[in-house]
Amino acid sequence: MSTASPSPKISIIVPCYKAEKSLPRCLDSLFRQTFQDIEIISINDGSPDRSIDILRDYQKGHGDKLVIINKQNEGVWAARRDGIATARGAYIGFVDADDYVEPNFCEVLYKTAAISDADITVCGFWREDEAMHHVLSEELTEPRNTFDALCEPARLLELNTAPWNKLFRASLLKKVSDLRQPPPVFEDVVMHLLVFPHTNRVAFTGNALVHYLVHENSLMTSITAQQITATYEALVAVKEIEKSRGTNQIMMSLMAAEAFLHMGISLMFRVSYDKTANLGTVLRENRAYLDKHFRTWKSSDIISLKHALKYKGANLKVWLARIVYRAHLMRAALGAYRLMIEKTGRDIKW
Template structure:
């Protein structure tokens, strides 16, 4: 059984794929398997995967019979994973040298937590950016492990699949799966974070997150960005079935609203003609999930900003944009 299973969903990335795979196969820590999922890519990506698998037996390739999208491609790879920990890597990004050795060492030092989170850096065509906004949080964690109930500020870590190592048995025990559509990272990330008993952090840049000038679907304006609403509805449907997680509902509602506002504010996501409809969806989501009178502030959460009353966080944005119910 390998220490790590690294799942790489692949679609229309033939220009980036070799750099991605080389960054994994060149790691100093070699106890891993790569499960590359060809999501019926119409370019030469599938052939590149077969080439790598032919020369390195750590690479296993799954060619899907039809295109299923990023979330379900990850699920397909996860079903074949055998490692102690599962990592997801997007095929246009790549690992920094020494990442897996550092992850292995931190997991050993923290007693194999449910989740380990590490940092990333954005890379543009003109060069590399600086540390992420999460750097201070990652540094503050040190070698300690924590749960979100006691450390809710860690819900502000970057909301993606590829900056974490998940203990595979934890992922399977809780039936975590990625849903179809955009923003598939959100429900899995938040669900896993509130379910985890022990989370650890690694204050190290592990992923070079490529900022593509074109071709990135999350930066293409259109109605597909309305996928964010069913994604979060799925998360809150799960919470309704888990009264033991009632403590997490106000935190996750605040995070959901913040994410929706971020998408609404981006001109490369929601078209001007769709802004009114998107805003009304936010209002509707808020009304459905905020109890009358708001949430009480739980014991021990002094200093945690809840922003969930009538002066909701989107009010000032809506006034500035001239949006109406």
């Protein structure tokens, strides 16, 4: 029976909800890690299936290397918060119970973090169709230099907001403010916006280490007006938290740029798939929201031709999207974007 060290170098947090089919594969991939100085914290978030029984069976074989938090259902935000509070590692990572990781996931991320003295370390991943058993895309594997977020804040736009392909310095996450009303969707965006203003160095491994499984029912789901409103309110709450903490103007400007990227582009793209939604009305409300709460989205130097030409990639795409949005051409652009995906099967990765 293996046990975790008193102060492991890494804590991996695995929230579970209706995960009985995929959970064994996920846990097996974590217990087969080449880097063993880890603890696995799995939160059974009131799951109605056999997830808690599976966790207890694994704990019998792995001792206190697997920490189980069994609680009533409160959602992934609260589950991750509970995991962070419990974590003893110097670094914290996340793995979704639907996914699994390569055997060197922890080793490569930890060594990269240690060498770079990074607050956030990012690895690439495979986006895989679970039903068809094939890779849809390989992402974040291009060579990228380590950067200082305060000196190059625009480069934070390069990062996907999912936490499951990253290691975070534990002290960074443990200082993150909680929200009274976390959003029911886009919770990953909210978490990162609470982390980014306090991040120094960001490093990349340059290789894919995570198998991110795409399910048929998760490709594109409708989003309700209530969910949109809750997400809008959560981002405003984050802005107020950071203002009260004295966050500098550079990072507040980054927050406006991120709000445009995720609310103005990603959220509107998701709404555009809802045939019951009045996209024109939602776009007008979206612009009014950005203008009121994140006024610098239109003029922020974070989204600029200078950064688009220097960094290319996500920075170039966001700069072009802002031109389209400001010209009131977003509805047509979203339609063309969806048509391209349907015809080619290829998506533009942000």
